[in-house]
Amino acid sequence: METFRIRKLRVERGMTIAELATAAEVSTALISQVERGLTDPSMATLRQIAKVLAVPLFDLFQPASPESAVTVIKRGEESTITSPNGDASYARKSVPHGQVEVLRGELRPGGVSHEQPWSHPAEECVVVVEGSLLVEVDGVDHRLTDGDSCYFDSRLPHRLVNDSDRPTVFLVAVTPPSY
Template sequence: MTVTRIREYRNLRGMTVRQLADRAGVSTGLISQVERGVTDPSLETMRRIAEVLDVPLFSLFQDGDDQTVAVIRHDDRYRISSPHHAITYTRASPGGAKLEVLEGSLEPGAVSSDSLRSHPSEECVVVLSGRLTIEVGDQTHLIKTGDSCYFDSHIPHRFRNEGRTTVRFMISVTPPSY
């Protein structure tokens, strides 16, 4: 189980557990368990909590160390996934950096979210293996191994895997918002 910084951000905003739970649409028990590191919530739950707290998703797992050089070992990366692990992200960059780099994997037939989402950032996605369909506004792009796609994240977007194998990709986001 991962201990998060939810309590820290909640307290900075003067919010009670009940207020955060109500605004995020989850139970107070879940917030309490997550704050104590007893359970790991789903990706969607963490997104809602981050939105209520008005912080980038992965800042909830931030180390808090200001370093000019950071080495993040593969096995030490923060990881978050959807309830059925259809999509998984690991953070390859340090918490608190001005640029966030994530490695993602998306299972066959899965989507990154039920609906298109936007956030105040810019993204560049590089497909490491497989094929990734990227929906940005009313445009759809098929990105193959080695291809990349840059877009303004203010435009609602999501990722789909319409293939038969897991797709792996890297995402660079600035400023961090995941």
């Protein structure tokens, strides 16, 4: 069970549980259960909550260590999320208080990062570590294989597609953090 900062962020913004739930289009019971650590919300729900609280998605996760000049995130200690369709998983390899967000992603064979292309206010660079990846940006497909990278303006509708029969491992750098 993940630990979330939703209560802290909600209170800082002077919102009640009911106000957050209404704005995020979820039940008050769900917000209450998440804040008390009784349930883990879906990635779609976390995205809605992050949007209402005006923070990047991963800012909802409790930081693994206090802010300092140097932060080490050990393998297995990072925050992780899975896409709503279960095709993609992401591990945050950067600190929550930085200006660059780095994610290690895995996309199953035949999987997509999002059912439909989406956009957010940022810039991204995707690097394929293992496998192949189709990066769809604004309706144009870009094929990447081991070691290839693709940079784009995230305000353009985009998504990642693994149309191969092997899992794909990739890194994504996003600035400012907005995933």
